[in-house]
Amino acid sequence: MTAPLPLDVAGGTTPSLVVALGVGVAFGWCLERAGLGSAPKLMGQFTLRDMTVLKVMFSAIVTAMLGLFWLSWLGVVDLSRVAVPPTFIGPQIVGGVVFGAGMALAGLCPGTSCVAAATGRLDGLTVAAGFFAGVLVTGLAVPAMADFYESGTRGAFALPAALGVTQGTVTFVVVAGALTAFALSGRVERAMAARAARVRP
Amino acid sequence: MTDTRSFVRGLGAAAAVLGTLAFVVGAPVRPPHTGRDTVVSAATRDALDERAIEQISASQLARWIRDGKAGLRVLDLRDSSAFETKHVPSAESFALTGLATVLPKPGETLVLYSDDDLRDAQATAWLAGVGHARVHVVRGGMSAWMTEVLSPIVQGDSAKAVGALSRYFGGVPSLVSPDADPRVTSGARDDGSKEVLEFVARRGC
Structure with a gap:
């Protein structure tokens, strides 16, 4: 397949990192813009009072899924050059549980904590510091x-x-x-x- | 407000149409119209046996090649210079971008190897996505082939069989204790894989 959309950045690592930063x-x-830099907004998903997270994330998944499927079908994107991370079942289940517990406790995930931190929210800065510390500790514990x-x-x-x-x-x-779901x-x-409203006096 | 609602509903309807068409199309690749045998028809797809993507050992691949397993096709995903230096017998050299030409055939078993887990993963996902039923990845890649098949440490009840398999491919089985040098027993693809290859190469294999 000759896919016209370039997925590799010429020039090595530095240009790739610049592109990654931009993305x-x-x-x-x-x-x-979707409001996901706010911890109360994210907590609204867990209490089912605000389904913004579900709508935003599902919209992104559906857009990416349909986009990649049909762009590949049209020969615009070469799917064999799209990275698919390997699966490690047990470690990823444990990681998922730890991630979920941390997100429920903090009200933010790594991405949204960076957004919250960038907009000057103190909780975002705290959570971002926490997950960077977690990454460091995990890295040291890997051996x-x-x-x-x-x-x-x-x-x-993958699912197929x-x-x-x-x-x-x-x-x-x-x-x-x-x-x-929408x-x-x-x-x-x-x-x-x-x-x-009924519970409220 | 009404305009926004209409826009959102339009997007939803478009997603529903594209999703339904994806179900009908099946794979995210258009089959080429270059010959009857290369077009994957619905009947051909139905005829494919159970889907299985799993890792196999280099020894297993060696047994399949030696026994002439029907429908076996071995793909080397490393770069062409590495392929030319050494490769598994009967293997074909393929870049990731060339996999689109590997079309599913009934009864075919694909075996992939490289020295890069991510490359294996990408290739496996691609081949499964376009309808290949049996795709296997050699655990440890070329490094495992060198250590498990061409330079195995033989001991115990399996020594005779392992040694015979190694010699079939021109290998040199060794009776050296695994404790003598852990590098020669490591088929794992890790930071030491290059060292293993070099070490095995120094032994003349």
Whole structure:
């Protein structure tokens, strides 16, 4: 396949890092514009009072999924050159639990904490410092837990291979799930608001 | 407000249409129209057996090659200079960008190897995504082939079989204790893989 959209940056690591910085800043700007630099906004997702996180994240997933699928089908993007991180089942389950617990406690995830920090929010700065410390500690601990860290490797274990279905089927199911969630999220928000109004004296 | 709502609903409808078409199309790649055998029809796809993507050892690959496993195709994902230096017998050299020409065929088993986990992962995801049913990755890549097949340490009950398999491929099995030099027993692809290759090369394999 000759894909006209360049995924590699000529000139080595430094230009790539510059591009990555630009993409990161753009991503952060989008998060901030969506209101996701605010911890109370994120906590609203856990209490089902504000479904913004679900809407923003699902929109991003569906856009990327459909975009990559059809751009590849049209020969514009070469999917074999898009990085797919390898799967390590046990370590990633543990990492997911730790991540989820940390996000529920802090009200921010790594990306949104950087956004919050960049906009001068003290909680964002605190959480960002916390996760950088966590990264450092984890990095130092890796040699001691190397066996576990590299256990359960499955390579690029994406959903099509795991479920034995085509990429198109997975795309369809995710899009259908997202549209259903979008349709229901307004009702959930209204129901939770009504419930809060009843509880409030 | 009404305009925004209409716009959002329009986006939702577009996503629904594109998602449904993705389901119909199946794979994110257009099949080439260059010959009857290379087009992946729905019937061909249905005929594919269970999908399985898993890692195999270099020894397993060696046994498959020696036994003439039907439908076996071995792909070397390293750069062409590394391929020319040494490669697994019967392997074909492929860059990641060339994988689009590897089209699924009923009963085919693909085995990939390189010296880069990420490259293996990308290739596996791509090949599975376009409908390949059986894709295997050699655990440890070329380094594992060198140490497990061409220069294995043989001991115990399996010594005869391992030695015979190694000699089939022109290898030199050794009876040296694994404790003598841990480098020769390591098939893992880690920072020492280059050292392992160099060490094995110095032994004349």
